[in-house]
Amino acid sequence: MSGLELNNVVKRFGDVTVVQQMDLTIHEGEFVVLLGESGCGKSTTLRMIAGLEEASEGKIFIAGRDVTNMAPMERDIAMVFQNYALYPHMDVAENMSFALRLLGRPKAEIAEKVGTAAKILSIEHLLNRKPKELSGGQRQRVAIGRAIVREPKVFLFDEPLSNLDAKLRGHMRAELAILHERLGKTTVYVTHDQIEAMTLASRIVIFDKGRIQQIGTPSEVFTRPASIFVAGFIGTPTMNFFKARYTQEHGVGLLRGEGFAWPAPDWLIGQSPRPDQALTLGIRPQAFRPSTSTGTNERPLLKLQVDVVEYLGTESQVVGHMNTPGGQRVAAMLSGNAQASLHQNIHLDFDPQDMHVFETDSGRSLRT
Structure with missing residues (x-):
């Protein structure tokens, strides 16, 4: 059963289309990360799921129910915002129980759910404190606790860790992974941080200019990027790119570009590429090794x-x-102390099978 479906969803602001013809199915209990640069449409997509923005076209389903025209409170979702959105005049327990009190739930039920969520998040000792008395990490736990007590069908997270320092972000990533494993709820998480995406996601949805560029597991989008955009966006340091054309010389398939002629990978030769086709080669920095050859x-x-x-x-x-002549820049990640010094000439080799090859014009990967 799907936890969430977007069918042909479009979002326009006036004449500007910010989300274009989106189809996405998220399975029940899955942790899906919407990843992309600022302005790519990922947060707008999340807000449409939440009901905070109206879809210009298409349908949205949660647990099989059409929620396209429903108010946020009717959608059985809970959202955690980047800025925590806590009420400053309420203590932690009141913040966490606010939605339940609005729904008129019995006091005993509210107390039980707040106590359970506080225990899960290890914030039982903070229930009587006001938000101003909490650290950033503690405020984020309270915001997550407020979502947990509602026991929604879908959790929505909008850049929840971006206000935390690097060390605390790492700690909270681990906490979120443990929390998802424990609760097993369908989760949609928006971020521009690829480390968060790679470490948290069951699948990653990569956005660019309002369109989905690729959907896959962290391993799939890293090892088999579907386009030049995805290849350059995923991975740190970023992938190295080289312009080339395929040639056959003395019975050997080569990829020839400015200053190099490299053996073509077997999988590319099997496709009988056109010699005149403009290609872009991609090599991850981690693929290089020092060589004396x-x-x-x-x-x-x-x-x-x-x-x-x-x-x-x-x-x-x-x-x-x-x-x-172009003096192309190249980055390489080498194990241990590379023993390389400034202005030194070094030789690097790599396995041709680790090379990615893209059509330069379309940006499409040729590796099927």
Whole structure:
């Protein structure tokens, strides 16, 4: 059974279309992250699910029920906002119980649900405090607790960790993952932070300019990006891109570009690519390894003059440029202390099968 469905949903503000013809099915109990840059339409999508924005076209279903024209309170959802949205004059218990009191629930039921949620979130000792007496992390727990007590069909999170410092964000990510495992509720989570998406999501929905670019597990969107946009958006440091064309030389399939001629991966040769087709090659920084080789037909080689070395403990990020007219920048993540110094020339190799190949014009991945 689906927990949430969006069928042909469109959102316009005047003449501007911010969400375009969206179809999305989220399974019951799934944790789905809507990921994209600011202004891509992900928060607007969340607000349409919540009933805070009206869909210009299409239908929205929650647990099989058409909620498209229902008020937020009728949709059986609970939303956690970026700014917590706590009432400053109420203590924690009053904030958490507010929606239940509006619904006229019995006091005993309210007390039980608030107590259970507080225990789950380890905030029992904070129930009599006002929001101004709480840290950012504690306020976020209260906002989540207010959502839990309603026992909704769907939880909605809108950038809930963006106001927290890096250390607390990491801690709260783990807490949210544990909470979802415990409650098993359908969850839709909006963020621009790919680390949050990769660590929390059952599936990630990647947005760009109001359109879904790819839906997949964290592993799928990282290892098989559907487009240049997805490939460049997912992964830190970002993927390296190279312009190239496919050629056959002495019976060997090559990808030739400015300053390189690399063996084409087997999967690409099997597709019989056109020699005149403009291609964009993508290589993740993590795919490179230091090499003392001069290169062979089987192993590609990249010569790099080092511009920056960042030693990170277990790995080093090396950024340099190729000795070509364009001086293309390349980033490589190398294990341990890379022993690379500024202005040094180093050689890197990689497995051709780790290469991503895209049509330059359409941006579409050629790897099926």
